[in-house]
Amino acid sequence: MEEPMGRRFAVGYALASKKQASFIQISLINIAKEKSIDLIKIDLEKPLIEQGPFNLVIHKIYGAQWRQQLAEYSAKNPNVLIIDSPDAIERLHNRISMLQVVMELSVIECEDAVSFGIPKQIAVYDASEVLDMNLEGRGLKFPVIAKPLVADGSAKSHKMSLVYNRDGLSKLKPPVVLQEFVNHGGVIFKVYVVGDYVKCVKRKSLPDVNEENLGSLKGSLSFSQVSNLNCVERSGDSYYKMMDLDDGKTEIPPMKLLVDIASGLRRAMGLHLFNFDVIRDDRIGNRYLVIDINYFPGYAKMPSYEHVLTDFFWDVLNHTNKKEIDLDLDLDSDTSGCKNEGSMLVSSNADVDDGAANRILVVDEKENPIQV
Ligand SMILES: Nc1ncnc2c1ncn2[C@@H]1O[C@H](COP(=O)(O)OP(=O)(O)OP(=O)(O)O)[C@@H](O)[C@H]1O
Numbered sequence: 001m002e003e004p005m006g007r008r009f010a011v012g013y014a015l016a017s018k019k020q021a022s023f024i025q026i027s028l029i030n031i032a033k034e035k036s037i038d039l040i041k042i043d044l045e046k047p048l049i050e051q052g053p054f055n056l057v058i059h060k061i062y063g064a065q066w067r068q069q070l071a072e073y074s075a076k077n078p079n080v081l082i083i084d085s086p087d088a089i090e091r092l093h094n095r096i097s098m099l100q101v102v103m104e105l106s107v108i109e110c111e112d113a114v115s116f117g118i119p120k121q122i123a124v125y126d127a128s129e130v131l132d133m134n135l136e137g138r139g140l141k142f143p144v145i146a147k148p149l150v151a152d153g154s155a156k157s158h159k160m161s162l163v164y165n166r167d168g169l170s171k172l173k174p175p176v177v178l179q180e181f182v183n184h185g186g187v188i189f190k191v192y193v194v195g196d197y198v199k200c201v202k203r204k205s206l207p208d209v210n211e212e213n214l215g216s217l218k219g220s221l222s223f224s225q226v227s228n229l230n231c232v233e234r235s236g237d238s239y240y241k242m243m244d245l246d247d248g249k250t251e252i253p254p255m256k257l258l259v260d261i262a263s264g265l266r267r268a269m270g271l272h273l274f275n276f277d278v279i280r281d282d283r284i285g286n287r288y289l290v291i292d293i294n295y296f297p298g299y300a301k302m303p304s305y306e307h308v309l310t311d312f313f314w315d316v317l318n319h320t321n322k323k324e325i326d327l328d329l330d331l332d333s334d335t336s337g338c339k340n341e342g343s344m345l346v347s348s349n350a351d352v353d354d355g356a357a358n359r360i361l362v363v364d365e366k367e368n369p370i371q372v
């Protein structure tokens with residue numbers, strides 16, 4: 001669709017400095033400009049209400065103050081799109097409510113023998129609960145992953161531990177979620193969603209745990225952001241070349257399933273910009289588990305993200321009114337219209353020095369890297 005002559009759109013972005021540095025690449029600015037879209041930084045030191053005018057505001061900022069600013073801005077500028085609503089984003093800040101929504105997607109029809117779900121998990125709120133907890137009685141068995149209950153973007157919220165046995169439980173600092181560790185062949189699928197666009201990439205994950213070795217393993221092992229460990233500064237295409245895993249043998253989950261989950265989540269959560277992590281349960285061949293959902297993830301790691309995001313901005317800016325965008329989440333029931341790409345790897349990392357890429361690094365209690 002051609003833009004009307006002379007009409008330009010302003011997209012204000014409010015992002016933490018690290019996110020801004022990775023997302024606001026010159027390539028994105030230029031591609032958006034060609035489509036008459038100007039990306040404008042929102043100054044977080046000044047009241048939002050004094051900035052603009054914007055046609056669309058995108059944001060990933062935490063806290064009550066920012067929510068208040070958005071509410072005031074929205075009240076004064078009811079026709080400006082805010083993507084996404086802070087209330088809708090909030091659900092992803094708690095690892096229980098985050099995955100609960102997956103369980104509510106009961107309408108998805110799967111091909112023969114293909115199923116999806118979430119790992120068994122329980123929330124532990126109090127340190128005293130941990131010590132005499134009967135895991136088995138609560139439907140869990142070792143090993144489990146302990147994840148901070150709160151997923152608020154802080155470094156702390158990404159600090160996890162793989163707990164092999166009862167000894168490992170004593171070190172936990174509730175509130176945490178204890179989630180069954182599911183062997184999945186060391187590969188994770190990251191499914192990026194941008195409106196109705198869906199893209200799946202493969203990354204390295206934690207290696208499988210052999211049940212026979214459980215007795216001999218020390219209590220627990222700490223780790224953080226495993227799937228981002230090979231992340232390098234973006235330069236040209238090198239970001240995703242380094243990170244995407246081209247092991248030549250792991251097939252991605254059926255794309256129809258991923259697109260259906262993506263559009264189900266989009267509607268159920270009322271969000272346009274997120275990704276979700278999927279593993280294949282090694283115990284049951286065609287069972288896929290959603291283990292994490294992230295708001296406004298690292299899109300710059302997604303091939304051609306500049307075009308994908310620019311097309312998305314263009315689409316939402318050209319809906320005739322704001323209501324239509326909000327309703328789009330509920331009314332767009334035809335998933336066959338989703339733009340998705342069946343195969344994940346646009347690039348091969350065969351030409352990349354794979355020395356580091358072949359290792360999974362975890363950190364011990366004192367943050368020393370260990371190789372597993
Ligand atoms: N239930 C599970 N079974 C097996 N491995 C898991 C499980 N949950 C998490 N993992 C592993 O731990 C890693 C981190 O878990 P998770 O994605 O929940 O953390 P996160 O810090 O929120 O990640 P992100 O950086 O994607 O936000 C995953 O990428 C995967 O390698």
Ligand SMILES: O=P(O)(O)O[C@H]1[C@H](O)[C@@H](O)[C@H](OP(=O)(O)O)[C@@H](OP(=O)(O)O)[C@H]1O
Pocket residue numbers: 018019022151152153154190227228275294295296297298299301
């Ligand atoms: O720190 P928080 O607010 O939790 O957000 C992170 C997400 O949790 C991660 O999922 C993002 O990495 P991926 O895009 O590889 O999933 C990660 O991407 P980034 O490190 O490239 O910004 C972050 O968006």
Ligand SMILES: [Mg+2]
Pocket residue numbers: 277292
């Ligand atoms: Mg994750």
Ligand SMILES: [Mg+2]
Pocket residue numbers: 151292293294
């Ligand atoms: Mg996460």
